[in-house]
Amino acid sequence: MKKVLFATVALALLTSCKFDVTRSVTVDSNVEESRQLKNFERIAMLGSMDVKYAQADTFSVKVNGPSDIIKKVETIVEGNVLKIKMKDSNRIIHFGDVDSGNVTVYVTSPDFLSVSLMGSGDFMSVLPLDTDTLTIDLKGSGDIYFKNVICDRIDASVIGSGDVTVNKVKTQQARLDVIGSGDIDMGFDNSGSVDAQVKGSGDITMKGTVRQMNKLVRGTGDIDTDDLQVK
Structure with missing residues (x-):
């Protein structure tokens, strides 16, 4: 792009x-x-x-x-x-x-x-980001925040108790993974396919609009799609 x-x-x-x-x-x-x-x-x-x-x-x-x-x-x-x-x-x-x-x-x-974060720090991107692919890797109790992203593919992974928030993303493909008690919160703007998986007690919350969505939960966690439209 x-x-x-x-x-x-x-x-x-x-x-x-x-x-x-x-x-x-x-x-x-x-x-x-x-x-x-x-x-x-x-x-x-x-x-x-x-x-x-x-x-x-x-x-x-x-x-x-x-x-x-x-x-x-x-x-x-x-x-x-x-x-x-x-x-x-x-x-x-x-x-x-x-x-x-x-x-x-x-x-x-x-x-x-x-961006990869190992530990308890914070990463913030409060201005629009336009890139080809974006990989977010969080291990620990830190926080990663993006306000607005345009990309072809986004991959977000949380291992531990940290939080990843992408306020708004427009993408063709998305892969979201939580292992442990962490959280991913992502808003989709007329995006393509999304694959989401939780292993443990963590949560994934998705909102906005996508064309296709697959989800899998193993454990006591949750994938919240109440505010997500698939069409």
Whole structure:
């Protein structure tokens, strides 16, 4: 699919901090550090850090938080994968409260194919994403959120107690899998076929419109299709 680029809006919404320097101190005493990384289409997160992503026409990776913490955030590119993790695995980062040691990693790229999260972190994509395929892989208790996706195929998998939410997706094929007590919540916009499977006590909730739907539950979980139209 033709990529829809959101460079100006993406940078404006991702963060209110200035992006024109490698390191700058904001009014709340946090530090923003720009990492010179490029040529990635996938993100792999390990641990409890938080990532905010937006599709744009340029690559950027910016880490915001207390200076003694952000220097422990490791960001490297291997192949086409941007890997984000803490150098000190014993350090716990919580999202939301700056005083608690909050660190947020802001990422943009022209294309985006997958996100994998192992741990308790959060991944958010609040701007439209237009790509060929999208793979979402969550292991642990974290959360992954996409607001609006256009793609040919989407695969979402949760192992553990985490949550995956795709507010709106237009796709030809979708595969949803939950193993454990996690949840997947997905809204379909005139999409094609969907295969959904739950093993354990987790839940899959689907709404919107699709042409074909297959579902299988093994365990005490549930696949809710009350608000899904198949036609």
